[in-house]
Amino acid sequence: MxxxxxxxxxxxxxxxxxxxxxxxxxxxxxxxxxxxxxxxxxxxxxxxxxxxxxxxxxxxxxxxxxxxxxxxxxxxxxxxxxxxxxxxxxxxxxxxxxxxxxxxxxxxxxxxxxxxxxxxxxxxxxxxxxxxxxxxxxxxxxxxxxxxxxxxxxxxxxxxxxxxxxxxxxxxxxxxxxxxxxxxxxxxxxxxxxxxxxxxxxxxxxxxxxxxxxxFQTNLAVHASVNASETLNGYPAERILDGNPDTYWAPGEGTEQASIKFDLQSEMPLNHIVLREHRYSQRIERFELAYQEGGQWKPLYSGTVVGYKRICRFDTVTARFLRLTITESRWCPTISSFEVYRSL
CATH class of the missing domain: 3.20.20.80 (Glycosidases)
Known part of the structure; x- marks a missing residue:
């Protein structure tokens, strides 16, 4: 106790x-x-x-x-x-x-x-x-x-x-x-x-x-594939989806803007995305989320800090492809987790 x-x-x-x-x-x-x-x-x-x-x-x-x-x-x-x-x-x-x-x-x-x-x-x-x-x-x-x-x-x-x-x-x-x-x-x-x-x-x-x-019962991104604009050696983008708080993705040292694309494998309704930085740092100052519709990227959510957890809540959209763009960061950003949910 x-x-x-x-x-x-x-x-x-x-x-x-x-x-x-x-x-x-x-x-x-x-x-x-x-x-x-x-x-x-x-x-x-x-x-x-x-x-x-x-x-x-x-x-x-x-x-x-x-x-x-x-x-x-x-x-x-x-x-x-x-x-x-x-x-x-x-x-x-x-x-x-x-x-x-x-x-x-x-x-x-x-x-x-x-x-x-x-x-x-x-x-x-x-x-x-x-x-x-x-x-x-x-x-x-x-x-x-x-x-x-x-x-x-x-x-x-x-x-x-x-x-x-x-x-x-x-x-x-x-x-x-x-x-x-x-x-x-x-x-x-x-x-x-x-x-x-x-x-x-x-x-x-x-x-x-x-x-x-x-x-937050079912993470819709568990079986997603991920591709980052760049990756620091030893810190691949796949670590974002492994559920381990001690692993993370990072771009090259000194890179302060980067993007990551996610393929959920099929279209599905969603209205929550949860982001986490590596728990021993906080670097992200501003980010944007987008989803693909009809071959075009459309804005979904804009935010500032992430830290140990940022819950992004928005109106329900149906999408297969998502994109996280980090527009401002202190030195190279880190992302430990990217989770997708739908509340009824």
Whole structure:
């Protein structure tokens, strides 16, 4: 069994008390996969802001649970910047090192359990990782994003909100924007007064799980053939279809634009394409998808970053031949996976 520790802080939280609590939590409950430090930082009755010994917290976690990631106010996973369930169009995992330091104090994080904050979306800092942002930075870090929101208006259970569980389409929209946009997704489910998840919440979760499983159950590109505009020796295009996250295609070193054509072997309806870069890099800045109809290539989808996963969703088309064109990349791009699906 793997557990996550979600830690909300307040003015009564002191370093000695916090260190003792961390030690107890990290040693008595088995494997911990995540320690999630909430960004809110309140003030005490005297108006003084609480300070936290972050480095000591991190050291204890690394010692006692070396496999756990430290999220939000931590060095491993960053907060996307809002709790509305949205992330940036281009969510880079490589960002200036200063972003990680800033996460230790989140002045804009949630201060009240209300719907207004859950809907708030600030467009500030929409660009964290473009060339224009990083070209003058002295230090960069690998700091992927997490999108977090609640299945209800607030983070805690209220009987008055039993009929206000987010609709399935809204949750799917968040899923595609986060998991499908190079971020992870944390969906809060508050326990009710019985200590259980309310029936309305679990019903919606089943619907969400069924929708995701049904959409991505059958990869239509499993038996496709593939041809790339160029290939680096030892990294053939066929690796895109082998299902192995550790293998990938790449063009020659220094090539920043390339294209790959896919033959699905027969015409079939499709409305989703999933792209993945090699999991130890992120280089693609812009790409285009096209399909062939009547001997002509027609645009299907345009996107920016790919990262660990980009889910491209579009109106259903019937096609046999598909083309991926990478128009901008940092050095030579890498593609680990190209998958094709159809949702009903």
């Amino acid at each position: 793997h557990l996550a520790i979600v830690w909300a802080k307040g003015p009564a939280f002191h370093d000695k008390q916090g260190m003792n609590a961390l030690w107890e939590l990290l040693t008595n409950y088995g494997d911990i996969f995540c320690v999630w430090f909430d960004g809110a930082c309140g003030e005490g009755p005297n108006g003084k802001r609480q300070e936290y010994d972050w480095d000591s917290y991190y050291a204890v976690i690394r010692e006692l649970q070396p496999g756990a990631v430290i999220s939000v106010c931590g060095p491993d996973i960053r907060w996307c910047g809002n709790e509305a369930g949205r992330c940036r169009e281009s969510e880079w995992s490589v960002v200036p090192a200063s972003v990680r330091a800033n996460e230790k104090i989140q002045e804009k994080s949630q201060q009240a359990d209300d719907r207004e904050f859950a809907r708030r979306y600030d467009s500030e800092d929409q660009d964290l990782g473009s060339r224009a942002i990083i070209q003058h930075e002295r230090e960069l870090v690998w700091y992927p994003a997490e999108v977090n929101t609640s299945i209800r208006p607030g983070w805690f259970y209220h009987a008055s909100e039993d009929d206000k569980v987010r609709p399935l389409e809204e949750l799917l929209h968040i899923y595609y924007g986060s998991v499908g946009g190079n971020a992870s997704f944390l969906l809060n489910i508050p326990p009710d007064t019985r200590g259980l998840f309310h029936e309305n919440d679990t019903t919606r979760l089943r619907e969400l799980g069924d929708a995701i499983r049904n959409t």
